[in-house]
Amino acid sequence: MRKLTYACLLIFCITIFGCGVTKTTPEDTNPAATPEKDVRVSFDPEHGLPMSVPEEVGVSTKRLKRIRSLLQGYYNSGQVSGFLTVVARRGKIVHFETIGMRDVENSKPVEPDTIFHIYSMSKPITSVAVMMLYEEGHFQLGTPVSQFIPEFKNMKVYNKDQTEILDAEREITIKHLLMHTAGLTYGWGNKPVDALYKEAKIREPGSTLVDMARKLGNIPLVHQPGEKWTYSVSTDVLGYLVEVVSGMPFEEFLQTRLFEPLGMVDTAFSVPPEKRDRLAALYRPTKENGLERTKRAAIAIDEFTFFPSGGGGLVSTAADYMRFSQMLLNGGELDGVRILGKKTVELMRYPHHNNRFGLGFAVVTDRNSPNILESIGNFSWGGAAATTFWIDPQEELVGLLMTQLLNNRYPFQRQFKVLTYQALTE
Numbered sequence: 120m121r122k123l124t125y126a127c128l129l130i131f132c133i134t135i136f137g138c139g140v141t142k143t144t145p146e147d148t149n150p151a152a153t154p155e156k157d158v159r160v161s162f163d164p165e166h167g168l169p170m171s172v173p174e175e176v177g178v179s180t181k182r183l184k185r186i187r188s189l190l191q192g193y194y195n196s197g198q199v200s201g202f203l204t205v206v207a208r209r210g211k212i213v214h215f216e217t218i219g220m221r222d223v224e225n226s227k228p229v230e231p232d233t234i235f236h237i238y239s240m241s242k243p244i245t246s247v248a249v250m251m252l253y254e255e256g257h258f259q260l261g262t263p264v265s266q267f268i269p270e271f272k273n274m275k276v277y278n279k280d281q282t283e284i285l286d287a288e289r290e291i292t293i294k295h296l297l298m299h300t301a302g303l304t305y306g307w308g309n310k311p312v313d314a315l316y317k318e319a320k321i322r323e324p325g326s327t328l329v330d331m332a333r334k335l336g337n338i339p340l341v342h343q344p345g346e347k348w349t350y351s352v353s354t355d356v357l358g359y360l361v362e363v364v365s366g367m368p369f370e371e372f373l374q375t376r377l378f379e380p381l382g383m384v385d386t387a388f389s390v391p392p393e394k395r396d397r398l399a400a401l402y403r404p405t406k407e408n409g410l411e412r413t414k415r416a417a418i419a420i421d422e423f424t425f426f427p428s429g430g431g432g433l434v435s436t437a438a439d440y441m442r443f444s445q446m447l448l449n450g451g452e453l454d455g456v457r458i459l460g461k462k463t464v465e466l467m468r469y470p471h472h473n474n475r476f477g478l479g480f481a482v483v484t485d486r487n488s489p490n491i492l493e494s495i496g497n498f499s500w501g502g503a504a505a506t507t508f509w510i511d512p513q514e515e516l517v518g519l520l521m522t523q524l525l526n527n528r529y530p531f532q533r534q535f536k537v538l539t540y541q542a543l544t545e
Contacts, residue, residue: 168207168210168211168212168441168442168445169210169211169212170211170212170213170215171208171209171211171212171213172213173208173213173214173542174544175211176208176209176211176213177208177209177543177544177545178206178208178213178214178542178543178544179542179543179544182538182541182542182544183206183213183214183538183539183542185538185541185542186204186206186214186216186535186538186539186542187216187218189531189534189535189538190202190204190218190531190535191218193529193531194218194219196408197408197409197410198404198408198409198410198529199219199402199410199522199524199529199531200219200220200221200222200223200399200400200402200410200522200523200524201217201218201219201220201221201228201229201399201522201523202216202217202218202219202229202520202521202522202531203216203217203218203229203231203233203235203437203520203521203522204216204218204518204519204520204521204535205437205441205517205518205519206516206517206518206519206539206542207441207444207445207516207517208514208515208516208517208543209515210445210448210449210515212441214539215231215437217229217230217231217233221233221397221398221399221400221523222399222400223400223402223410223412224400224412227396229399230397231437231438232385232397232436232438233397233398233399233436233437233521234385234390234394234397234398234399234434234435234436235399235434235435235436235437235504235506235521235522235523236399236401236416236434236502236503236504236506236523237433237434237435237440237502237504237506237521238417238431238502238503238504238506239430239431239500239501239502239503240433240435240440240500240501240502240506240507240508241354241428241429241430241431241432241433241502242354242429242430242431242479242500243443243447243479243480243500244373244377244386244429244433244443245354245357245358245361245429245430245479246297246354246357246467246478246479246480247377247443247447247458247459247467247479248357248358248361248372248373248376248377248429249293249297249357249360249361250459250463250466250467250478251376251377251458251459252361252364252365253293253463254459254460254463257364258293258364259293260292260293260294260297260478261292261293261294262292262293263290263291263292264290264291264292264293264295264296264301264356264360265290265291267360267363267364268332268336268356268359268360268363270332270333270335270336270337271290271291271332271335271336271356272290272336273286273287274287274290274291274302274336274339274340274344275287275339275340276288276302276339276340276341276342276343277311277312277339277340277341277342279342281310281311281312281341284339287302287340287343287344288343288344289343289344289345290344291340291344292344292345293357293360294471294478295344295345295353296353296354296356296357296360297353297357297478297479298348298471298472298476298477298478299348299349299350299351299353299354299472299476300344300345300346300347300348300349300472301340301344301345301351301353301356302340302341302342302343302344302346302349303335303340303341303349303351303352303353303356304316304341304349304350304351304352305350305351305352306321312338312339312341315338315339316338319334319335319337319338320334321334321335321352321355322352322355322418322426322428323426324418324419324420324421324426325420326426328355328358328359328362328369328427329359331352331355331356331359332356332359335352335356348472348473348475348476352430353430354429354430354479355428355429355430355431356429357429358427358428358429358430359429361429368427369427369429370387370388370427373386374387377458378439380456380458381439381442381443381446381453381456381458382439382442382454383435383439383440383442383443384439385397385434385435385436385438385439386433386434386435386436386439386440386443387433387434388424388425388426388427388428388432388433388434389423389424389425389434390423390424390434395423398423398434399523400412400413400523401413401416401504401523401525402523402524402525403524403525403526404524404526404527404528404529410524413525417431417503418431418432431502431503437519437521440508440519440521441517441519444508444510444517444519445517446458446459447464447467447468447498447510448510448511448512448515448517450464450465451463451464466478467479467480467498468480468482468496468498468510468512469482470482470484470486470487474486474487475487477498479500480498480499480500481498481499481500482496482497482498483495483496483497483498484496491533491536491537492536492537492540492541493509493511493536493540494511494512494513494514495513496511496512496513497509497510497511498510501532503525504522504523504524504525504527505520505522505523505524505525505527505531505532506520506521506522507519507520507532507535508520509536514540514543516539516543518535518536518539520532520535
C-alpha cells in the first residue's frame, strides 16, 4: 500500500502542480503553449524530492525553458521518441518535464512514472552496493577477487597484439573491477579475445552470474590487471561478488539493502505485470534520421525480464534515479536513511585512474578540465539508450535525462547539461 501511495502521490504532484515543472503532450509542439505555474509544492520527503520555485534556489525559470525548446525540436523532427528531464538544486526539483512518446506505435506518451532501460546507469548502483559491503569490513579494495570468486585465480593475459597468451603478473583486485582496469572487456571488437567473448555468450539469457564468472575465468584478459582502462563486464562481476559476499541473490541484496530503504519502488531487473504498460519502447535511428523500434532489449530473457547484469540490466524511473543521485550528493544519506558514509562517497568520486575515473563514475578534475559548462568534481555516467545523469557537489546540482535511443548520434545529452548550467543565477 505504501508503494502504491508513493507512486500515486509522485505522479499527482508532478503532473498537476508545477514550479517550472511541465509536461508536453504529443499535440503540444509550441514551447510556449503550457504556462508556468508559480506555486510552491509541499512534497512529503518520504515520498520524493521536494519541489521549489527555481528562483528560490538560484535558478532562472525563464532560462530553464530553453531545455524544453531544444528537446522538443528533436521530438518534432522524429529523431527521438521522447524525453523525460529532471533538474534538482539544493535538494529541490526545479525542472521536471516530459516530451513525446514512450511508445510511438501505440501513441502512449512519456509519463512521470515511465519505466526506462537504464543500461550502464546500473553501474553506479552496483558500485554503491559493493562499497556498502566494503564499509562492513568484508574486504579491502586491494583484496584479490579470487578470494571470493575462485574462477579468477591464475588468469591468463593476451600480449598487446593478441598473438600470445601469458600468465597474469598480478591478481585482479576489487578496485580493478570498480575502475574498469581489470583487463576484462565487452567483446565488441574483432580481435581474438572478442571472438572468445562472443562464443562464450557471457550473459546468455537463462544463464546465471555463476555461469558468467566461470566463462570469464577461462578467457584471457586483454591486458595486465591495473595496466589501463578498458570498459568492460567488470561491473557484472561485481554483481556476482555482492552475491557471494552477502550470501543472497544480487537482485535480493539490491532490493532489500538499497532500493527499499531509498524508496526506489520501480528499479529492478524485471517489470511485473501490473507495471508493464509503463515500460518505454526502445528505438534506433535510421539512415534517414528517423526511428525504428527495437524488438527486444539487450541481455533480455524475455521482453520484461533481464539478465541480472550489474553493468547494464536494470530498469528504473526518473523519480527512483533522482533519489539515488540525491543520496550520493548528500554524502550517502537521504531522508534520514544512510546508505554510505560521507568519506566512502568521497572515495568513490575521487579520480583514481588517469584523473578521469573513480569507483563507478567518470570524474571531472582540474587536470581533465571541462570543455562544456560543468564543474570540477562532477561525477556522472550514462546508459546505452542515451540516458545520462550527473552530480555536481559544488553547485549542489543533479541533472537527469531519460530517453530510449540506442546508437544515439545526437548531442542532446551535452546540450541538456549546458542548458541546465546556463540557467544558474547564483
